[in-house]
Amino acid sequence: MKMITPPAGLAEAVSAQLAQPFKRVTHFTHNGTVYWIKRPERADARMRLQKGNAQRNFDAERKALKTLNAAGLPFPSILLDSPDYFVTPDGGVPLMQLLREAKLPEAERVTAFEAAGRALALMHQAGFAHGRPSIKDICWKDGQITLLDLEYYSPAHNSFRYQVRDLIIFLHSAFAAVEEQRPEMTAAMRAYRLHDTNSIWAGAQAWCHRYRWLDPLTRPIQALKTRHVRDFRALPLLFDALKDAAAQGG
Known part of the structure; x- marks a missing residue:
């Protein structure tokens, strides 16, 4: 898979966003470009029964993005990620x-x-x-x-x-x-x-x-x-x- 170098200062901008009140999906602008942060859902017991394990679902989606990107398909690239979040560019x-x-x-x-x-x-x-x-x-x-x-x-x-x-x-x-x-x-x-x-x-x-x-x-x-x-x-x-x-x- 082609390695992607995040833009300068993006990691710091992401850290600032993660310090804000929790949102599962949020977007922000860094140096004139829009990015999205996605995190595992914080589900109550009812939602866990409906959707299953939130961390497992999150990990599966991240893995799928990497797989489909490696196949050359038009999915957003993951610029930064950790067990708790991943960051992608805005798709329009x-x-x-x-x-x-x-x-x-x-x-x-x-x-x-x-x-x-x-x-x-x-x-x-x-x-x-x-x-x-x-x-x-x-x-x-x-x-x-x-x-x-x-x-x-x-x-x-x-x-x-x-x-x-x-x-x-x-x-x-x-x-x-x-x-x-x-x-x-x-x-x-x-x-x-x-x-x-x-x-x-x-x-x-x-x-x-x-x-x-x-x-x-x-x-x-x-x-x-x-x-x-x-x-x-x-x-x-x-x-x-x-x-x-x-x-x-x-």
Whole structure:
């Protein structure tokens, strides 16, 4: 693995942050650059039952980041770490924010989603599965995609089944964000399809065909006028996108 030299003064800046009241995840600026500190969760008994051992989960995520970085995949580099924390550079703006706020020109948003689709496909091509690649955990900065949040990553899940699940989660999260088909999603799907060497797209199509009944079953929920049912309203969009030959890019 390529050794990374932390910027001058970063260790001191991190120490100052760690002296502040505890936050599991926090960000700070050092010499004009944003960095993130992540620490093990301080969970009560109920949360420990739900999520398991916090230190073990933290160690697993740190190890996963190092493994995926070593594989040349677009995850944040660990600049500093100890048993109690690790520090990564900021990855930029989450794709969900780009999609909802539309502050960037459409052409750049399309480019960002195209890059995200390609990044996920290349991760799968390399034999890995992310676990939960929601667009809120995929960032865009300076023409680069950064994938985040490996809480659901497991080496035991690096398989076809979980790669199909990745693709479903990625697309579903995009449709749930805006509740319509947009050029950004089309670009992401085409890029994924172009780099799909293991028939993951076909697997996702088969999944949608198998679970198409969820659409009519949940239509009464979809009709509710509340944002809390976005995930249900995204289902017909997801099913139609994976059925549509035009979205397959060929």
